[in-house]
Amino acid sequence: MAFHLRGTVLPDGVVRDLWILGDRITFERPSGAVETVADGGFLLPGLVDVHTHPGVRDEDGASSFDAGLFAEQIAAHRDAGTTALRFPGLLGEIPAELRDAPGSPRMITAGRWLAWAGLSRSAPFHTVAEDLVAAAVAEAKAHDGWCKLMGDWDFEAAAVPYALLREVVDGVHAVGARVAVHCQSAEGVLHAARAGVDSIEHGMGMPEECVGIMAAHGTTFVPTLTAFAGSAPRRTGDTPRDRLWREGHRTLIRRVREAYDAGVTVLAGTDSAPFGNVAGEVGHLIAAGLPAEAAVGAASWSARAFLGLGGLTEGGLADVTVHDADPRREPGVLRHPRRIVLRGRVVR
Ligand SMILES: [Zn+2]
Structure with missing residues (x-):
């Protein structure tokens, strides 16, 4: 019927x-x-969350993929009306029985988080790749036409060099796939923007010049304001890292509207728990100055267009x-x- x-x-x-x-x-x-x-x-x-990582279990300082938790968390997305999800970094593979199940949101995964060997090895969920270009191409081909790179990690350490990121972008684009890059430092964002990556995830501390560069390359911006709003209250200290973090967060919020005004597509991703909360990200985008229609589209029709x-x-x-x-x-x-x-x- x-x-x-x-x-x-x-x-x-x-x-x-x-x-x-x-x-x-x-x-x-x-x-x-x-x-x-x-x-x-x-x-x-339907709603769309373009930046979520279901199924990560953290225990004793180590992260692992938990298929049961993954099923629970995608169900939470679905029950909130989220009909499509993108995973820019997933610790495991989407369980085969859930991939196209009637009750599963449509899912697009970028595979594992790939990290350049020059970045810190401290993160338990990164896969360090000696040959980042080959790893990125392989990951994008093995998944849904996306790979995910760490563009930077420790605030105090160097970001992935521009020339290397550029090589990754060229290699991945040559096989018809796309590159999502995590950036949380001015240097990391600048390198990603100049390299013409397909999406900048987070973008904390984004230098002003990046807005025009992203617009010129057609780079999509996923600021994940929910994640930073959640952790901001814990960053009250006076260490250089705390100060960098707070200033980077304020800059990020300013860049959302500037990017939109420059013609950059801004999309909604939550990054962190609770799952099924992309409506909350819409509220953060509006608070950052995005017109309400663009903010709703960022979590619905614009995001669906981005995902094809x-x-x-x-x-x-x-x-x-x-x-x-x-x-x-x-x-x-x-x-x-x-x-x-x-x-x-x-x-x-
Ligand atoms: Zn993330």
Whole structure:
């Protein structure tokens, strides 16, 4: 049986009838039996979190992949209306039985976190690669067309050299894949921006000139403000690292609006627990100065376009959330989808 929904379709803002046939959307009424599951409200192609790392268990200073925890955490995303996820760094492989399961959000993984041998080896979740270019190409090919690099790590240590990052970008682009780079220092962000990476993750301490460089390269910016808002209250000390951290955080918040104004796509990623909280990141993006429509798109249609998933279009994938009010005016409604359709099935 087909499902029928009627409501204001975003981002177009037009009231339409749409039907779900299997895992596809159509605007043409099908001939068979139809069940109306939503009449009124605002229709999104679901929420998207482009920066989340489910399944990491930390114990005794070591991190490991826990498939049970992974299943719980992607379910938390789904139950919040998150229909698609990108993992820029995952400690294990997506369990085969969950990969395309009816209840699983659509998932895109970049494989492991790859670290240049010149960076600190202190992080328990990094995979140190002696040949970073070869490792990045292999990781992107083995996964969903993405790899994830650490562009820097310790504040006191050097970032990955620009020339090496550039080689990685050229190598990965040559096989039609994309590069996501973690940066949290001015030097790290500058090298990543100049190298033309596909997405800058975090971007703490981003120098002003990076905004124009990202715009010129079409680099996407995922500031993960949720993660920093969570850890900011713990950074009250007076060590050089604390001061760098606080200043880097203030700079990051300023750059969100500047990047948007320069034409950079800014997307929503939470990075840290709780899972299923991308609506919270939308709130942080708006607080940083992003227009509400762009902030909602950052966690929905713009993010789906970035991941190649598409929105609410004829023949599009059948992911829909229904909200009681216009999230562009009341972003808080993103937290309480009245209806969730995932892979053509009614989850709620
Ligand atoms: Zn992360």
